[in-house]
Amino acid sequence: KNEVEQSPQNLTAQEGEFITINCSYSVGISALHWLQQHPGGGIVSLFMLSSGKKKHGRLIATINIQEKHSSLHITASHPRDSAVYICAVSETSGSRLTFGEGTQLTVNP
Amino acid sequence: DVKVTQSSRYLVKRTGEKVFLECVQDMDHENMFWYRQDPGLGLRLIYFSYDVKMKEKGDIPEGYSVSREKKERFSLILESASTNQTSMYLCASSFFSGTANYGYTFGSGTRLTVV
Numbered sequence: 221k222n223e224v225e226q227s228p229q230n231l232t233a234q235e236g237e238f239i240t241i242n243c244s245y246s247v248g249i250s251a252l253h254w255l256q257q258h259p260g261g262g263i264v265s266l267f268m269l270s271s272g273k274k275k276h277g278r279l280i281a282t283i284n285i286q287e288k289h290s291s292l293h294i295t296a297s298h299p300r301d302s303a304v305y306i307c308a309v310s311e312t313s314g315s316r317l318t319f320g321e322g323t324q325l326t327v328n329p
Numbered sequence: 330d331v332k333v334t335q336s337s338r339y340l341v342k343r344t345g346e347k348v349f350l351e352c353v354q355d356m357d358h359e360n361m362f363w364y365r366q367d368p369g370l371g372l373r374l375i376y377f378s379y380d381v382k383m384k385e386k387g388d389i390p391e392g393y394s395v396s397r398e399k400k401e402r403f404s405l406i407l408e409s410a411s412t413n414q415t416s417m418y419l420c421a422s423s424f425f426s427g428t429a430n431y432g433y434t435f436g437s438g439t440r441l442t443v444v
Contacts, residue, residue, distance in 0.1 A: 253433065261338075261366075261417050261438030268432045306372070315360050315379075315423055316387070317433065319372040 223247050226307050226320035233327050239294040241323045243307030246288065253317065254281050254292050255306040263306070266292070297327045332356075333422050335436035342443050348407040350439050352420030358434075359424060361403035363387075363395065366417040366438075378403055410443045417441075 224245045233239055243252070254266040267274050267281040269290065274281050278297075283290040294301055307320040336351035354361065362377040364387075374387030376395040384395050392414060396404045403422075407414055420436040 255435075261419070261440065263419060263421075263435035263438075265433050265435070308372075316362065316374055316377055317372075317421075321369075321371045 222320070223318050224307055224309055224320040226305075226323050228323060229321065230324045231326070233297050233325070235298060235327055235329050237297050237327075239297050239301075239325065239327075241292045241305050241307075241325070243290045243292070243320055244288060245290075245307075245309050245318075247309065247311050247318070249309040249311055251310050252283055252290050253308045253310070254290075255308060257304040257306060257322070259303075266305075294325075299327045299329050302326050333420055333434050333436040335418075335420050335439050337439050338437060340439055340441045342407075342410050342441065344411060344443055346407075346410050346443075348410050348441070348443075350405040350407075350418055350420075350441070352403045352405070352422075352436055353401050354403075354422040354434070355401065356422070356424075356434075357400065358422040359400070360422060361397065362421045362423075363393075363403065363405045364419045364421065365389070366419060372419065375405065410441075412443050415441060415443045 227242050251268050251270045253268050255263050257263045269283045278295045280293040304322045306322045308317040333354045342348050363375045364372045366372045373389050378384050378397045381400050394406045418439045421433050423433045
């Protein structure tokens, strides 16, 4: 069993839809990260969370430490949101990341 | 903004060649990391470094070495490239103090093909 599991693996949506990507982890963490990777490879850090909720534009990330679960929401999705979204955790007292396998999101116009 | 710069976006090398992948960050971060990314396997840690001249093995160090002579530069070395090292290589840096992690910045990646 992977230490970080994401669902779904693939997600196709129509422009304007509300999107949720889920992440569950099984280890103690100091922080959880949501990352975005566009075709071509570069990774951008969207959020780093240790508790509660963060919002940036149309993106919202939440974390429930007790349940070891996080969600990434995209409101009013747009084709430019199409990318791979990766959940990663930095474990307690460490800084290296453990990654989920990613969610491929495709938003159609 | 922190920038992490990888020297090449695409690289083609021959089996047996010695390959250097360079990574430079401009924000005085202590921590630097090399990952490889493969379809179905996700991102895996090769080596990391918490300070100049320090290095730690990650999950898949075999066939690789690293060098960190200056704080801003972290080099990944494939001593004798093999076809199973064909992959996307990503460098990252972070600032980490005690138990607080101040986030990561990734480079744009180097897609290495070994023929």
